[in-house]
Amino acid sequence: MLTVSKYVFLDLLKNRSILVYTAVLAILSFTLLGLDGNSAKGLLSLLNITLLFVPVITTLFSAIYFFNSLEFIELLLSQPVKRTGILLSEYAGMALSLSAAFVVGVGAPLMVLLPIGASFVLILTGVLLTFIFTSIGLLIFVISRDKTRGIGAAIIVSLFFTLLFDGLMMAFIFSFSDYPIEKAVVGMISLNPVDLARILMLLQLDVAVLMGYSGALFKDFLGSSAGSIYSVVCMLLWIVAPLMLALRIFRKKDL
């Protein structure tokens, strides 16, 4: 089963889009970290880049790649192997190669220019986000009937989590500001992996001003360490849940 992951991984390492993605991340990281004398500022800019780029690119790229591999997946499924095995190894190959791109593109410059604890957390955050949005890309692939619809769904879903969700949250906070909604807000954050990633990172940097309302609430309710653990657990759930759902649907899917 892992044999398939190995070949998918090798194929993707030579993929032009992955190489460009790595290069763009590396250039951005070097520039942002080099620009400021203030390391925390550079790290924050890099965080924002990560939070925008990783979900959008990962969801889109993985969905497109899975759709393009459909005939190949069919051929693999005509071998004596289980469906779940093939889908899992496609997932693992994809998530690992995108993570490798992130670790090389963002992690390496960070290790060279800013080897502090918070940098490690940023790398971890990026890798977690990659796994989450690959899961979501896989789920979109399994649900959608054709490629065009699938790619459309991938664009909408990734923009929903990166941009739209925050707007909805703002609207929610404004309209219910007279009520005690703190707990509800913390709960809502758990529904967006990008927000979880942001808070996980900001809890390390201790820049309460930049955390905004939701971040401050998070810290207030859970404290730094409990908050970090909570957000990592939620993010792990965000990897597992879409993946399990995708596997369940794929077992009964007609190809």
Place this chain on the structure above:
Amino acid sequence: MIQIDNLTKSFGKFRALDGIDLHLEKGQAVSLLGPNGSGKTTLIKSILGLVIPEKGSITINGQLIRNNPAYRANIGYMPQIGRYPDNMTIEQVIHMIKDIRKEQTNYDEELYHSFGIDKIKQKKMRTLSGGTRQKVSACIAFLFSPDIYILDEPTAGLDPVANELLKDKIAAECERGKLVLITSHVLSDLDGLTSHIIYLQDGKLMFHESIGQLQERTGEKKLNKIIANILTNADSKQICIS
């Protein structure tokens, strides 16, 4: 060898397969014919477990195929369109398939050599023409010398030399008592190769007969004549389903 009972499959309102009963035996070369959308590919995919039937059952070598992927070790499948990961080389693709079927180590690499794939094995899949990719698909289908071959439009896109090589290979495998199931729109390619014809229309089995029976019934020798004869007569009188 393959026993199909009351196989039914719909996609939405569309009945792709409607109560198909079939029995295929060793040493037969069965041609699966029918117009576009008649359910040929759905039937093949059901046998491979890629499409999950609503009703009915498929038994291969006495084993029900549902939830049991092991039966596919006896099948070599050549898809209609072979698409492979762009950046893999031919060699990597073949290695990968061999890795997946680790238990089977008796490789039949005759086509691999006669098609000249061994000379271009370092090429990336992205750079190959449709015909060459088709050759790679054929090599993979025949690689493990399985008992059952399922070939979906195997000759489409092949050059005349490769076409003959493939047909000779198919004939040789039939001689060795293998079951071969072929779909093709090029009836002349099937002439002299097939022993039985299955004709599907609108998801229903119109007939399943041996070439000898059909020649007797229609008085024609060539396959395309036989089919044309049956189809023109079908308008006036109901085809008897044997």
